[in-house]
Amino acid sequence: MSDTHAQTVRFVRDTMLPEQAPPATAVGVIGWLRANLFSGWFNSILTIIALGFIYLVLSIVVPWLVSPTWDAASLTECRGILKEMGSEGHFGGACWGVIRDRWVQLLFGFYPSHLYWRPILALVLLAVALAPVLFGEHVPKRLIWFSAIYPFIMPWLLWGGSVWTPIMVAAGLAVGYVAYRLIAVTGGTLLALVAGVVAAMVWWLFLLGPVSGGFDSIIPLGLEGVESRDFGGFMLSLTIGIVAIAISLPLGIVLALGRQSDLLILKSICVGFIEFIRGVPLITLLFVASTLLNIFMPPGTNFDIILRVIIMATLFASAYMAEVIRGGLAALPRGQYEGADSLGLNYWQAQRLIIMPQALKISIPGIVSTFIGLFKDTTLVSIIGLLDPLGLSTAIRADSAWNGIVWELYGFIALLFFICCFSMSRYSMYLERKLRTGHR
Amino acid sequence: MSELMTERKVDRSQLKVSDEVAIEITGMNKWFGTFHVLRDIDLTVNQGERIVIAGPSGSGKSTLIRCINALEEHQKGKIVVDGTELTSDLKNIDKIRREVGMVFQHFNLFPHLTILENCTLAPIWVRKVPRREAVETAMHFLEKVKIPEQADKYPGQLSGGQQQRVAIARSLCMKPRIMLFDEPTSALDPEMIKEVLDTMIELAEEGMTMLCVTHEMGFARQVANRVIFMDQGQIVEQNEPEEFFNNPQSERTKLFLSQILGH
Numbered sequence: 001m002s003d004t005h006a007q008t009v010r011f012v013r014d015t016m017l018p019e020q021a022p023p024a025t026a027v028g029v030i031g032w033l034r035a036n037l038f039s040g041w042f043n044s045i046l047t048i049i050a051l052g053f054i055y056l057v058l059s060i061v062v063p064w065l066v067s068p069t070w071d072a073a074s075l076t077e078c079r080g081i082l083k084e085m086g087s088e089g090h091f092g093g094a095c096w097g098v099i100r101d102r103w104v105q106l107l108f109g110f111y112p113s114h115l116y117w118r119p120i121l122a123l124v125l126l127a128v129a130l131a132p133v134l135f136g137e138h139v140p141k142r143l144i145w146f147s148a149i150y151p152f153i154m155p156w157l158l159w160g161g162s163v164w165t166p167i168m169v170a171a172g173l174a175v176g177y178v179a180y181r182l183i184a185v186t187g188g189t190l191l192a193l194v195a196g197v198v199a200a201m202v203w204w205l206f207l208l209g210p211v212s213g214g215f216d217s218i219i220p221l222g223l224e225g226v227e228s229r230d231f232g233g234f235m236l237s238l239t240i241g242i243v244a245i246a247i248s249l250p251l252g253i254v255l256a257l258g259r260q261s262d263l264l265i266l267k268s269i270c271v272g273f274i275e276f277i278r279g280v281p282l283i284t285l286l287f288v289a290s291t292l293l294n295i296f297m298p299p300g301t302n303f304d305i306i307l308r309v310i311i312m313a314t315l316f317a318s319a320y321m322a323e324v325i326r327g328g329l330a331a332l333p334r335g336q337y338e339g340a341d342s343l344g345l346n347y348w349q350a351q352r353l354i355i356m357p358q359a360l361k362i363s364i365p366g367i368v369s370t371f372i373g374l375f376k377d378t379t380l381v382s383i384i385g386l387l388d389p390l391g392l393s394t395a396i397r398a399d400s401a402w403n404g405i406v407w408e409l410y411g412f413i414a415l416l417f418f419i420c421c422f423s424m425s426r427y428s429m430y431l432e433r434k435l436r437t438g439h440r
Numbered sequence: 441m442s443e444l445m446t447e448r449k450v451d452r453s454q455l456k457v458s459d460e461v462a463i464e465i466t467g468m469n470k471w472f473g474t475f476h477v478l479r480d481i482d483l484t485v486n487q488g489e490r491i492v493i494a495g496p497s498g499s500g501k502s503t504l505i506r507c508i509n510a511l512e513e514h515q516k517g518k519i520v521v522d523g524t525e526l527t528s529d530l531k532n533i534d535k536i537r538r539e540v541g542m543v544f545q546h547f548n549l550f551p552h553l554t555i556l557e558n559c560t561l562a563p564i565w566v567r568k569v570p571r572r573e574a575v576e577t578a579m580h581f582l583e584k585v586k587i588p589e590q591a592d593k594y595p596g597q598l599s600g601g602q603q604q605r606v607a608i609a610r611s612l613c614m615k616p617r618i619m620l621f622d623e624p625t626s627a628l629d630p631e632m633i634k635e636v637l638d639t640m641i642e643l644a645e646e647g648m649t650m651l652c653v654t655h656e657m658g659f660a661r662q663v664a665n666r667v668i669f670m671d672q673g674q675i676v677e678q679n680e681p682e683e684f685f686n687n688p689q690s691e692r693t694k695l696f697l698s699q700i701l702g703h
Contacts, residue, residue: 338511339548343562343614344537353561357552437552437594
């Protein structure tokens, strides 16, 4: 470049250029259309074809959706209405009568109708309990205490029974904590932890019944009991899904940490558990829960079927959760651990304050996918005879009035699930946006 | 690199070394698997000393200072920091880490916390300082490293030099008696190196005991009272900076200095 002509490249700007508005074709509606729909002739053709296709689909689906068959009491009656309107065949029109006729059942199963207020109240209280967890900064801080006691209120509302049972179950936590504190003074933390768990287990398995029974005979206070076999419908799906989701996350965190542990036995147990659960189909686990588990129980014990299913679904999801969270942990640079160590934070402080907040943030999409998958998997319980919406739909179609109905029932059930799953998905996106602090 | 990248004058008369021993390492050995990284390290550091550790990459200089706060575990020999022996006992390790601050090449700030939270976290959780007091201390040190106005930002919004100064402030908030610097300027642009070195010089003038692994030979010449040259996991030569740079004894040191200063 030694022969660059200094006299021709020399340049000094003496007036600065003013800022100009962009051309009209680059901004606004026109700009958007050009950029996204009609950029070039090929894309324009594709856009037109796609619009035509969308119109075709909608022109079939919308009339089907809005057919006035709300009052029909049976499939025959519905077909009659449609025939009078002159539309017949597969796409003639939807028979929404089945939903009007059976929506209560699809939601509550065979739950006693005079007690519907209980699951509804449980659902409303769930929203209250979730608010401080999901939207911490928009609600009063003290509401978190309600979130803490909600897990004891919900089963009591749904299943009923003595008020002392949930109180004594909660007392089991206190028993475990006291045992932990007592042992922690002399023995190590690990020993104390084991002692706490054992004490709580002993309380729940052996002392819970007599103690709450005793209290109940002094102050009989409670709700009318509802049997598990009366549970059903979307309420059942929600119950299983929500409990399993709430427990599988902490369990997954523990498993993920266990898998990374230096303690060989702990690590082997966690790896073995995760690999076993991931290697077995959920449906197998559910069959084990519904049939095989009773064989291993002492004769005469009646281990609630919904509880068994919840345990299996939780264990199943927690194994996947552990792997999702392990992915998040692996994505953290070593420097974060070293930064925490060098400041003198101990293992649990480092995990709680530094590692987990970041690892969980990275894993949000995976965690929510697991949640959504788990929630949809609750429909598998219909195979072991629980009457979730899918199980009920089979029963409804067996009714002679609605024999042969397909789309409307499954469409309604799909809508219920879609609302829940889509909300979870949107929330996870909101959370990701909220936690984005990288600014890179 | 022979010149200090800052015009800041260092008043060496202010730099005093006390007789009190801060770190004592005797016969320390470390292996990574079968690879012998550190061999028979003997090193005594007094309170107030500024030591620069130099050497080619892979010579074990980072590993050495990482052993001092137990980020790496040594397998043989003895490390005593501030009267506490470093064993596998977690209590001792935690005690030492409270007294020893560390600054990393890649800052290792916590990206999900604001600058202020980065600085107050450890005092609140480890030293159990009340929040208000921790915030006051943090703001004091952020002012000292000249970025108090960034307190509510996140690390990702700051430049490399600013992040490194926050990292220094974060360590200082724990009121450590010893500071370890692991190549604090190696990941920075030249213009940012200056601001970090200024902060380090200020720290030295206040009598902080410092061990710095660095390639900033200007810093070594002006601030350090001792330069240690390491190669192949051993201390090859140590001397006062003037002597070290002007009159190196070992062949290995001469070669290293000619490579690092010879352009």
